[in-house]
């Protein structure tokens with residue numbers, strides 16, 4: 655079951671799914687109540703045993719330079735819809751004996767504050783704390799919850815976010831989407847609590863414990879560079 659806003663993009667992904675039946679439900683999870691409607695539509699044809707909460711966006715821009723409507727959409731998509739889907743999934747599996755897996759996508763930005771991505775980083779800290787808490791609540795049961803925190807990943811995210819001219823460190827540590835997805839699915843199936851794909855990203859998230867929070871924030875500013883002048887128009891409405 656694949657979901658996002660753009661049907662044509664989902665059709666293209668479905669065409670690459672060999673050996674499995676891929677169904678599509680379009681949804682705009684940046685809108686209130688879309689998550690419950692999605693869950694109802696997605697489960698109409700049968701139960702769901704794996705939930706991957708991947709959809710999310712961020713913008714690389716100072717807070718006061720972005721419309722409130724975009725902030726509200728970010729909060730809805732990155733946090734509220736994720737929690738709503740998590741709740742539907744947990745309710746569906748409560749007391750069940752069959753294995754069920756939830757994979758939530760946070761970010762290495764969950765490990766510190768990030769100037770010019772302040773709300774995005776805060777939303778990912780929320781996803782991380784929420785997911786790790788759920789993992790511990792359901793430890794020992796057939797329901798496992800895994801949080802993956804990728805670092806820079808080569809996707810459409812950066813063009814859409816108005817990503818800046820990243821430093822060589824950020825560029826050199828960028829991973830492919832396939833690498834990140836494989837790590838996430840592998841560790842989710844193993845019932846792991848937390849995944850940080852890539853050695854550099856693991857070291858960064860570990861090392862940040864030894865910096866003051868202010869210094870970690872300053873380092874993030876240097877690593878990410880400056881925002882581009884114009885924020886791109888939204889890819890879908």
Ligand SMILES: NC(=O)c1ccc[n+]([C@@H]2O[C@H](COP(=O)([O-])OP(=O)(O)OC[C@H]3O[C@@H](n4cnc5c(N)ncnc54)[C@H](OP(=O)(O)O)[C@@H]3O)[C@@H](O)[C@H]2O)c1
Nearest residue numbers: 658659660682683684708709710761804806807809810811
């Ligand atoms: N790329 C990175 O460096 C990086 C690093 C750490 C974490 N992440 C996280 O990884 C996740 C995936 O991002 P990505 O890098 O693959 O970015 P992406 O290429 O922009 O993909 C975002 C996906 O989310 C969907 N989506 C966006 N808004 C949506 C909405 N309102 N309702 C439903 N679906 C929506 C998009 O499809 P439609 O546009 O068709 O809706 C697309 O499939 C996000 O949670 C992101 O925060 C990314």
